[in-house]
Amino acid sequence: MVDSFNKFFKSLVESSGLNLSRDLNIDEVRYIISKINEYFFTNYEGIGFTNALGEKFEYFSEFHKFWEKYHCEVLNPQIDERKCEGIADILHDVYMKSNKAAFYDLYNTALLKPEEICKVRYFSANQDFRGSRDIVKLFKTYKDDPSIFDKYNINDNPEGFLKSIGVTSLSQNDKRVKYAKTASQILIDLNIEPFDLLVYFNYDIMQIREFLINSRGAGFGNKKTDMFLRDMVVLDVWKDAKNFHEVNVASDINTIKVALRTGILKTKIPLVSSFLDIFCYQYSLIDEMNALAWRKVWEIWHQKYPSECIESPCLIDYFVYRIIGKEFCQESLSIFECETKQHNFKWHSSRNRTCQVCYKNRVKNKAYVIKKVLPCTDCEGYLVIQNSKFVSGDNAVLPNIKECPFESVCKPKTSSFKKLNPPKSISILGQTGWETAKTRTVEGGGGLMA
Ligand SMILES: [Zn+2]
Ligand SMILES: [Zn+2]
Known part of the structure; x- marks a missing residue:
């Protein structure tokens, strides 16, 4: 070199x-x-x-x-197969104990027909609607006025469409308008509705995937496309689809974070800052390797327990992204200090303002967060886990667990554990992009201004 x-x-x-x-x-x-x-x-x-x-x-x-x-x-970057097997066994265990529920986020589709669900999901996936709560809201929007999701209406007035579905963020508005316009145009060109993509492409999920990703300007990147395809199969909109198992997990900072912390994906040095990762080479590489690592986990799981396994790696997403990534693998265990400075205590919510120790003795004192840690690294981490809606409550998919299911692989209480962070991406164009940061050596200066 x-x-x-x-x-x-x-x-x-x-x-x-x-x-x-x-x-x-x-x-x-x-x-x-x-x-x-x-x-x-x-x-x-x-x-x-x-x-x-x-x-x-x-x-x-x-x-x-x-x-x-x-x-x-x-x-x-390397995929650690031994760690993958450890995670595969845990996922299988979760699958059996939750009766699959931990992998299928079946949102309420408001009694819409498959064709209608597909239309709503098609025109929202490329705008990055991901959480089930937002999507259920869109189904209701459709019920109120189906014409909002009409391809011709969207094509004529993409701004109006964005307003109707509640997208008001001005920051990415130009991009979003283009996505809505192009996504409707490609359907008009083929003279089909989103639901017909399945038949048009011979029931082959991978052909549909390729078509959407290659439709430049429609906003269907890998992640958003995979999310759309996954929903169509899981919500039973598209029946008898072929090659669903080829769809990867929708790679994002949460699934990457969990891959790095469990060690299924390893790098020789901790990831570099986005300041050094000019034009996102590291980000794209880790993104790609992350999808492969989760695919390896799925392959091992599928091989060991063929009849007790999810149909595709992309179905790992809900459990790893939503439950582990956003709920458990966060610095959410808060360490509080009493305003009297006499004692500390741990609590599951940083929004608490009361000294819970004094409160037990009927004394009213305030308390302040002095530190936040990952629940899995602390012996009182169960405070967070037990209070999660995935663990307690009516719809708990992991009832009564006290620690993160991945603990036996991460070993977060040992000194070898590192709280590794996912990479950040940085844009090329625009005010905060590298293109505006350029300068000639002799001229000096350059860089970004927030
Ligand atoms: Zn106190
Ligand atoms: Zn952990």
């Missing part, structure tokens, strides 16, 4: 004539800082171009060029 990194690093050590046996002097510090800035954050006439989003962009810096070529080799 030669390239520019070698040259950069050697220039720091050699060309500066550094004497490593004494402290640096200010001239040497200046030199090093300017060289680091030059290498990571500046470019020059003739540095060359890269491709992204189907366009050509001048490289941001020499490091950008290096990272494009070597990010995979540096991070070297």
Whole structure:
């Protein structure tokens, strides 16, 4: 691995004539800082171009060029099959004990017909509607006025459609309008409704997937497409669909986080900050490897217990994303200190304002959060787990558990456990994107302004 990194690093050590046996002097510090800035954050006439989003962009810096070529080799992500088997066994156990319910978030579809459910889901999935609560609301919107989801109406007035479904976020409005317009246009071109995609593509889920992802401008990225396809099969909208098992888990920061913390996916160094991951090379790589890691888990599970297994890796999503990722694997166990400073206590909610220790003795004192930790790393983590709606209450899918189901694989109470974080993505275009951060070496400055 030669390239520019070698040259950069050697220039720091050699060309500066550094004497490593004494402290640096200010001239040497200046030199090093300017060289680091030059290498990571500046470019020059003739540095060359890269491709992204189907366009050509001048490289941001020499490091950008290096990272494009070597990010995979540096991070070297690996799938740990032994850990995958551990997780597969746990998922099978959860599947049996919950009678499948932990994997199927069957929302109330308001008695809509399959064709109608499909239409609502098609035009909302590409706008990133994910939570079941939001989707149930949309089904009601459809009931109130089906014409809102008419492909011709959407095509004529995409802004009006977005308003009707309650999308008011101005930040991504241009993109959203384009998604609504294009998604309706591709149906008009084929002269079909969303429901007909199944027959049109010979009942093959993967053909539909390819078509949607390749329809540029329709907003169907991998994640949103997989979510849509999964819902159509799970909600029994599309019957007899082929190749459903080919659909991967909808990769996102929650499923990635759980993959890293359980160790089914490992990297040689902790993930780098998005400041270094120019143009999201790390993000895309980890995203892709995450889907493969969960697929490996599913393959092992399916092989060991063929008749006691979900039909596709994409069905792991609800359990890992919603229950583990958003509910259990969060720093939600709060450590409080009493305003008297006499004692601490742990509590499942950071919204509490009362000293619960004093309250037990009928004394009224305030308390403040001094720290938040993952429930699995603390011996009182059951406070959070037992208060989860997935554990207690009428619709609990994991009744009476006291710890996160993945504890035996993560081993969060041992010193080897690391609370690894998922990567963050950073945009190329726009005010906070790299394109506006560029500067020439000789000019100085550059970077982002919030
Ligand atoms: Zn107190
Ligand atoms: Zn944990």
